[in-house]
Amino acid sequence: MHELSIVMSIVETAEQKVREHHAQTVESIDLVIGDLSGVDxxxxxxxxxxxxKDTVLQAAKRTIIQVPAKAKCLECDCEFQIKELFDVCPLCGEPLLQIIQGKELQIKSMVLN
Ligand SMILES: [Zn+2]
Structure with missing residues (x-):
């Protein structure tokens, strides 16, 4: 399962941070998930x-910050929110878009204890 491997890598990062800072556990964690990240x-x-379970994140309060997808039109340079990967530019109708936001899946911040 795709999502489980995501969680495992978050756990790995969290355990590393806890070790680095000689902390015991993670009190809270903020995750940023883009609309186009493909995460269910x-x-x-x-x-x-x-x-x-049985990791430093077990009791952590988890906050998910969902970010909308944004693209930039390679034809006219305007930036806008998109819903689908293959949306077209609302100004000029060109389908040549560069995704500039929305694919991220990352740890924004963590409070260690
Ligand atoms: Zn355009």
Whole structure:
């Protein structure tokens, strides 16, 4: 399952940070997830429960910050929000878009304890 491997890599990063800072556990964690990241939120919740068990993240309060997808038109340079990867530019109708936001899946911040 894709989401479980995501959770495992988050756990890995968190454990590394805890070690680095000689902390005990993670009190809270903020995740940034882009609309185009391909992450299924329900699957992520499910994977989270299984994946953080007996780790430093077990009791962590998790906040998910969902960011909308944004693209830039390579034809006229305007920037706009998109819903799908293959949306066209609302100004000139060109399909030549560069995704500038929305694919991210990362840890924004963590509070260690
Ligand atoms: Zn355009």
């Amino acid at each position: 939120r329900h699957a992520l919740d499910f994977a989270w429960e299984a994946g953080v």
